[in-house]
Amino acid sequence: MDIKVATKPIKDKAHAVEVQGEIDVYSSPKVKEAINELIEKGNYTLIINLEGVRYIDSTGLGVLIGALKKVREHNGSISLICTNPQIKKIFNITGLVKIFGIYKNEEESLKSLA
Amino acid sequence: MDALAGNKVFLRIPSKPEYVGIVRLAISGIANRLRFSYEDTEDLKLAVAEACNSAIHHAKYIDDILVDCEVKADMIIITVKDSGKGTDKYKEKVLPESSENDEKMGLFLIETLMDSVEHRIEPHGGLFIRMVKKLTKGETIERQSSHP
Numbered sequence: 472m473d474i475k476v477a478t479k480p481i482k483d484k485a486h487a488v489e490v491q492g493e494i495d496v497y498s499s500p501k502v503k504e505a506i507n508e509l510i511e512k513g514n515y516t517l518i519i520n521l522e523g524v525r526y527i528d529s530t531g532l533g534v535l536i537g538a539l540k541k542v543r544e545h546n547g548s549i550s551l552i553c554t555n556p557q558i559k560k561i562f563n564i565t566g567l568v569k570i571f572g573i574y575k576n577e578e579e580s581l582k583s584l585a
Numbered sequence: 586m587d588a589l590a591g592n593k594v595f596l597r598i599p600s601k602p603e604y605v606g607i608v609r610l611a612i613s614g615i616a617n618r619l620r621f622s623y624e625d626t627e628d629l630k631l632a633v634a635e636a637c638n639s640a641i642h643h644a645k646y647i648d649d650i651l652v653d654c655e656v657k658a659d660m661i662i663i664t665v666k667d668s669g670k671g672t673d674k675y676k677e678k679v680l681p682e683s684s685e686n687d688e689k690m691g692l693f694l695i696e697t698l699m700d701s702v703e704h705r706i707e708p709h710g711g712l713f714i715r716m717v718k719k720l721t722k723g724e725t726i727e728r729q730s731s732h733p
Contacts, residue, residue, distance in 0.1 A: 493606065495602070495605060495606060495609075495634060496602040496605055496634075496637075496638045496641070497602035497603045497605060497606060526609075526627075526630070526631070528631060528634055528635060528638065528691070528694075529635055529638065529687045529688070529690040529691035529694060530638065530687050532687070532690060533686060533687040533690070536686075557624065557627045560624075561631070561694070564694070564697050564698075565690060565693070565694070
């Protein structure tokens with residue numbers, strides 16, 4: 472039940488956040504810390520890759536919503552990469568699919584920024 | 586495979602976030618044995634974990650969380666509760682920043698993913714969440730023929 476969070480710049484356009492593991496009440500503070508660190512350094516366009524995420528709960532969703540609020544204060548955006556049907560189902564039933572751009576891969580999410 | 590219908594499973598965990606994953610694993614194991622579909626098993630895991638999150642918040646990190654699973658022939662009934670011994674004083678010192686919105690979303694998820702939900706604060710102050718998930722058509726629980 473470990474969580475891994477890695478970040479990297481993408482073509483001077485955005486920063487990628489790659490999350491692997493389960494985002495729950497125990498692990499979400501680590502995800503929050505990594506994302507907040509990027510935002511505090513002035514990175515307001517984020518692509519969060521959830522392809523390696525097997526599980527997310529309301530605290531994980533709360534982290535994403537909190538980050539979105541912060542980047543929007545700077546006219547930024549957060550795109551999500553997610554193809555896992557179970558994770559997408561959670562975004563659908565909570566209505567978050569309407570406020571996050573959800574894409575199949577990094578290339579597709581970068582196109583949306585163009 | 587063992588037959589589980591009629592059985593009860595009781596879990597008692599410390600009121601700490603690191604133990605919620607263990608409850609998820611246990612629920613997943615029970616649901617798999619009951620032949621719940623993958624999707625229903627994932628729904629159960631999330632709903633029970635959300636109930637535990639809520640109970641941990643309510644128990645304010647000092648009260649144990651009780652998770653009772655009752656296996657019926659065509660459904661699983663899960664109750665999550667704490668005894669309401671948490672204190673506001675402790676809450677101020679230990680709890681991370683407010684997660685009230687997460688809790689509301691958690692309850693919304695539970696109500697959406699489960700077939701029926703009962704949610705209340707008991708007279709002694711403890712949180713009580715009872716959830717029912719029915720087996721969908723095509724899924725069966727093996728009956729325990731030797732059970733009296």
